[in-house]
Amino acid sequence: MKTSMFTHLDHPIAVDVETVENYQTRGHVRIEGVASDIVGEIRPLITEAVQAQRSRNDTQGRVEEYTSMFTQVTNIWKLSNEIARFVLAKRFAHAAAALMGIPGVRLYHDQALFKPAGGKRTPWHQDQFYWPIDTTNTITMWMPLVDISPAMGTMLFADASHTDGPLLKEGISDHADATLAQVIERAKYHITEYGDFKAGDATFHSGWTVHSAFPNKSFTVREVLTVIYYANGARITKPETEFQVADMKVFFPGLKPGDLAASQLNPLLT
Numbered sequence: 001m002k003t004s005m006f007t008h009l010d011h012p013i014a015v016d017v018e019t020v021e022n023y024q025t026r027g028h029v030r031i032e033g034v035a036s037d038i039v040g041e042i043r044p045l046i047t048e049a050v051q052a053q054r055s056r057n058d059t060q061g062r063v064e065e066y067t068s069m070f071t072q073v074t075n076i077w078k079l080s081n082e083i084a085r086f087v088l089a090k091r092f093a094h095a096a097a098a099l100m101g102i103p104g105v106r107l108y109h110d111q112a113l114f115k116p117a118g119g120k121r122t123p124w125h126q127d128q129f130y131w132p133i134d135t136t137n138t139i140t141m142w143m144p145l146v147d148i149s150p151a152m153g154t155m156l157f158a159d160a161s162h163t164d165g166p167l168l169k170e171g172i173s174d175h176a177d178a179t180l181a182q183v184i185e186r187a188k189y190h191i192t193e194y195g196d197f198k199a200g201d202a203t204f205h206s207g208w209t210v211h212s213a214f215p216n217k218s219f220t221v222r223e224v225l226t227v228i229y230y231a232n233g234a235r236i237t238k239p240e241t242e243f244q245v246a247d248m249k250v251f252f253p254g255l256k257p258g259d260l261a262a263s264q265l266n267p268l269l270t
């Protein structure tokens, strides 16, 4: 990867007022071309790291059903300097901060989520159920590394569901999926899906936005990288579930409830 590419990544991109408003009212938004200039260069490095991790068969300390739905690698930025430059890029972090309307964001973690050909639907869920953190200013950037269509597993979002906070005290499962589907019907949330994506486009969704993803009906792997951010200044809460106990250990190493959520794995990015 060329050094000039890295320099590019250090510059914030403009996020217009309408995009910010859309994010804040609906709990999700799509920004096209966030990384289209560089995704072709970073993709081979990420796929290589995912392959290496797959052969180690390591769940990386997490307790979650995701591990059976995807080839998932968490904190992939720790595996290569180039991937770190990408994941920690100011370009993405500034967009995340602008959408949330806050000055500073820290990294929670990243995830390569590679859904294999034939991979099943991602059930409805809310990410923040898993996170022991005292802010609702949390956001996930979800970025395909290849061009994808809905038939390969793009996401669906329940509009404005983030404004209702936690809707279910259950981790991802078929049961939780069915219950959230009922919640969606009762609340009459409008469901948004964004159609086709080019590699390097991205959606951003809030930690409490109810979302799911289509199955991968194609013959190729759906390669996605996500990066999760939260407001600088947030503190760690007392874990309420085994998932949150695991997340505290893995993503806030050495810290405890009440501490500032700022371990060496959570650099300030803006």
Ligand SMILES: O=C(O)CCC(=O)C(=O)O
Residues within 6 Å of the ligand: 113, 115, 122, 127, 140, 142, 153, 211, 212, 213, 224, 226
């Ligand atoms: O990629 C998927 O299928 C689901 C991803 C997801 O739920 C997330 O990034 O929060």
